[in-house]
Amino acid sequence: MSDSAKPFTYESLPDLSGQTAVITGCSSGVGIATAMELARKGAHVLCLARNKEKTQPVIDGIIKETGNEKVEFIPCDLLSLRSVTAAADAVAAKALPVNMLILNAGMIGAPGKMARSEDGIEVTWVVNHFSHFLLARRLLPLLERSVSLGTPARVVAVSSAAQSFAGYKEGIRFDAYDDESKYEMFNRYAETKLANILMVREMQRKVEEKLGKGVGFYANSCHPGAVNSELGDDYVWSWIRPVFSAIKSLVMITPSEGAKSSVFLAAASDVQTHNIRGQYYMDRARPPKPKDLCAAAGDEALAKRLWEWSEEVLTEKGVGV
Numbered sequence: 026m027s028d029s030a031k032p033f034t035y036e037s038l039p040d041l042s043g044q045t046a047v048i049t050g051c052s053s054g055v056g057i058a059t060a061m062e063l064a065r066k067g068a069h070v071l072c073l074a075r076n077k078e079k080t081q082p083v084i085d086g087i088i089k090e091t092g093n094e095k096v097e098f099i100p101c102d103l104l105s106l107r108s109v110t111a112a113a114d115a116v117a118a119k120a121l122p123v124n125m126l127i128l129n130a131g132m133i134g135a136p137g138k139m140a141r142s143e144d145g146i147e148v149t150w151v152v153n154h155f156s157h158f159l160l161a162r163r164l165l166p167l168l169e170r171s172v173s174l175g176t177p178a179r180v181v182a183v184s185s186a187a188q189s190f191a192g193y194k195e196g197i198r199f200d201a202y203d204d205e206s207k208y209e210m211f212n213r214y215a216e217t218k219l220a221n222i223l224m225v226r227e228m229q230r231k232v233e234e235k236l237g238k239g240v241g242f243y244a245n246s247c248h249p250g251a252v253n254s255e256l257g258d259d260y261v262w263s264w265i266r267p268v269f270s271a272i273k274s275l276v277m278i279t280p281s282e283g284a285k286s287s288v289f290l291a292a293a294s295d296v297q298t299h300n301i302r303g304q305y306y307m308d309r310a311r312p313p314k315p316k317d318l319c320a321a322a323g324d325e326a327l328a329k330r331l332w333e334w335s336e337e338v339l340t341e342k343g344v345g346v
Contacts (some may be wrong), residue, residue, distance in 0.1 A: 033310035035285075035288065038062070038292050039292070039294055041066040041068035043122075044069070045124055046069070048072055050130025051073065051074050051083060051084075052074045052075075052076060052079045052083055054280045054283070055249050055283045056072075057280060058279075058280040058283065059288055061281075064091045064095075068095075069095040070095065071099050073116075073160075075103070077100060080098050099115050103157070106142075106144050106156065106339070110159065117163075124168075124176055125181075126180045128183060129287060130152065130157075131153050131217075132152045133210065133214050137210075139205045145342070149214055149217050150202055153217035154217045155339065159344060159346060162346040169236065172240055177297060179296065180228060181246065181291050184219075184221040184247060185215075185248055188222060188319055195327075196216075196320075196321030196327050199334050220331055227331065227332045229302050231332075232244070243302050244303060245302065245306065247286035247308075249286060250286075250309065282309060285308070286308055286310045289310035290310075293310070305317070
C-alpha cells in the first residue's frame with residue numbers, strides 16, 4: 026500500500042496521456058505488467074529489450090488489451106554498453122518528454138565461474154547496475170527537462186529484498202567486482218541490488234542539488250516481491266523445470282502483483298502528495314520497516330562513492346556519461 030492505509034490499486038492511477046515511460050526488460054514478467062498498466066492509463070511506453078522477436082508480440086498484446094497504440098520497441102542489450110548508449114540515443118531522437126524511467130530488467134549470474142560481458146564486465150554487475158546507470162545518466166537531461174516544463178519526473182530502480190543479505194561489512198566491494206577469485210553468485214546479486222538503492226538515492230540528491238529542494242523529481246527503488254517470473258530459470262535442470270514452475274505458481278505472486286510497487290512509484294499521485302523521494306518500497310507498494318533494509322542502504326557516503334566509481338568504470342570502458 027502507499028503511505029496511507031488504503032492499499033494501492035491500478036485503478037487509482039491518474040490519466041497519463043501525454044507522458045512517456047521508458048522501461049527496461051519489457052519482454053517478460055514484471056516488465057510486461059508494468060508496461061501494460063502504464064499504457065492502460067494512456068502513457069506513451071518505450072519498451073527497451075534485447076530480443077525483438079520475443080518483445081514485439083508482447084507489445085502487440087499490450088496494444089490490443091489497452092487500445093493504446095503508443096507502445097514501441099527500442100533495441101537494448103544490457104550486456105552491451107554500446108547497445109545501451111544507442112538505446113538512449115534512440116529515445117532522445119524521438120524528441121518526447123521523458124517522465125518515467127523504470128529500470129526493471131535484472132539477472133542472477135551463473136553459479137561457479139564468473140562470466141563477463143562483451144565489455145569485460147561481470148554480467149551481474151553490468152546488467153543490474155552499470156547499464157542501468159549509463160541509461161539513467163544519458164536520459165537524466167530529458168527527465169530534468171520535463172521537470173523544468175512543469176511535469177514531475179520519476180525514476181524507479183527495481184531492486185530486491187536480496188539487498189538485505191549483502192554480507193560485506195563495506196556494503197559493496199569496489200575492489201573485488203572484477204576479481205574472479207572473489208566471485209560469489211548470490212552475494213554478487215545482493216551487492217548489485219544494494220547498488221540499485223544507493224544509485225537512486227544519490228541521483229535524488231544530485232538533482233535536488235542542481236535544481237533545488239522540493240523540485241518535481243522523484244527517484245526511488247523497490248522490491249517487487251517473490252514473483253513467478255523467469256529469473257533464475259536457466260539454472261534449474263531441464264527435467265525438473267515443470268515441477269519447479271508448478272511450485273512457483275503456488276507460492277509466488279503474479280507479475281501483475283509484482284509490478285505494483287514499480288507502477289506506484291512511477292505514476293501514483295501519492296508519490297507527490299507524500300513527498301516520496303530516495304526511498305525503497307516493498308512489494309505491493311508497501312513502505313519498508315527498518316528490518317527490510319541493510320545498514321549500508323542508508324550510507325550517503327557509500328552512495329556517493331558508488332556514483333563516482335560507476336563513472337570511473339564506464340570511462341575506463343570508453344563510454345562517456
